[in-house]
Amino acid sequence: MRLVVATCQVDYAGRLSAHLPMATRVLMIKADGSVLVHSDGGSYKPLNWMSPPCTLREGLTEDGRTEWVVTSKTDDTLRITIEEIHHESAHDLGVDPGLQKDGxxxxxxxxxxxxxxxxxxxxxxxxxxxxxxxxxxxxxxxxxxxxxxxxxxxxxxxxxxxxxxxxxxxxxxxxxxxxxxxxxxxxxxxxxxxxxxxxxxxxxxxxxxxxxxxxxxxxxxxxxxxx
Structure with missing residues (x-):
């Protein structure tokens, strides 16, 4: 899993359009290919996300800022424009055994x-x-x-x-x-x-x-x- 804390703007284009203005958020790229955008609120639910299968391309905008473009198999697009990265780390979580319900x-x-x-x-x-x-x-x-x-x-x-x-x-x-x-x-x-x-x-x-x-x-x- 890759975790990035960044000041970023997020734009989604697909069956509908959504815009998140520039703010500090957590970007999560999971081993299954999913990409999630979280804020420091809203409980567990991400502000926006792209479910697998999808592709992530990293590049630069015309003004030199980092840009991630995530595209789904239906050509929906999640565009993440990054102004500043505050933290970045990667972690191998291994194979999850799944939820074992008790109680x-x-x-x-x-x-x-x-x-x-x-x-x-x-x-x-x-x-x-x-x-x-x-x-x-x-x-x-x-x-x-x-x-x-x-x-x-x-x-x-x-x-x-x-x-x-x-x-x-x-x-x-x-x-x-x-x-x-x-x-x-x-x-x-x-x-x-x-x-x-x-x-x-x-x-x-x-x-x-x-x-x-x-x-x-x-x-x-x-x-x-x-x-």
Whole structure:
């Protein structure tokens, strides 16, 4: 990532036009090719930006000032005229592991582990974080007929979550200890499941369960705990 603090003017031309007069701002050029212009306010949102794929050309204006011209694949143009650079640095941030959500999702898993029958009648817990070679399954359960059921839990269920559970099921169904009584089936549980994810899950024989977090919290009575 390249960070530049500069006194600059920014002009955008595309489906609409926008102008930022000369002022000191932070210019951010990320490894994915995006270019963002930030002020010292407005929270996280940039004043203007260009999303990848785009190209950045650095040159000089007729009066000798530095000029960056950022062009998108649709020929929109972000022109940054720099009067003075106050600071410039570059940093290799490496590969980001992505956001690992905790809190609600973790508590949701705990609540469903305590009350698996809310997902399907007769469902009982075998183990939380059931280990596999490609990662742990959130809940491994057993249904009323004694068949193994793998449960993947998300706050918001999308296609990636269905794909993840599909990979788990493919692996689990190779284990004779789990398939002795029949095929391991899956339940995709989330507070909200996107329509495309539901279609994909049902096409693959995976059941979907929309979970009411607040209702589950009502089942978790703190007065009944020892600790």
């Amino acid at each position: 609600v999702e973790k508590h949701l898993q705990e609540l469903l582990a305590d009350h698996p029958a809310t997902l399907s009648d007769g469902l009982t817990l075998v183990r939380r974080e059931f280990p596999t070679a490609i990662g742990p399954v959130d809940l491994m359960c057993r249904d009323a007929e004694g068949l193994s059921v793998a449960v993947e839990i998300k706050r918001r269920g999308d296609i990636d979550g269905v794909e993840q559970l599909t990979r788990y099921l493919e692996l689990l169904n190779r284990d004779p200890l789990l398939t002795g009584k029949g095929t391991v089936r899956g339940i995709f549980a989330a507070q909200e499941i996107k329509p495309q994810a539901r279609v994909l899950a049902e096409d693959r024989g995976i059941a979907c369960a929309v979970v009411d977090y607040d209702a589950l919290r009502g089942l978790d009575d703190p007065t009944e705990r020892l600790f």
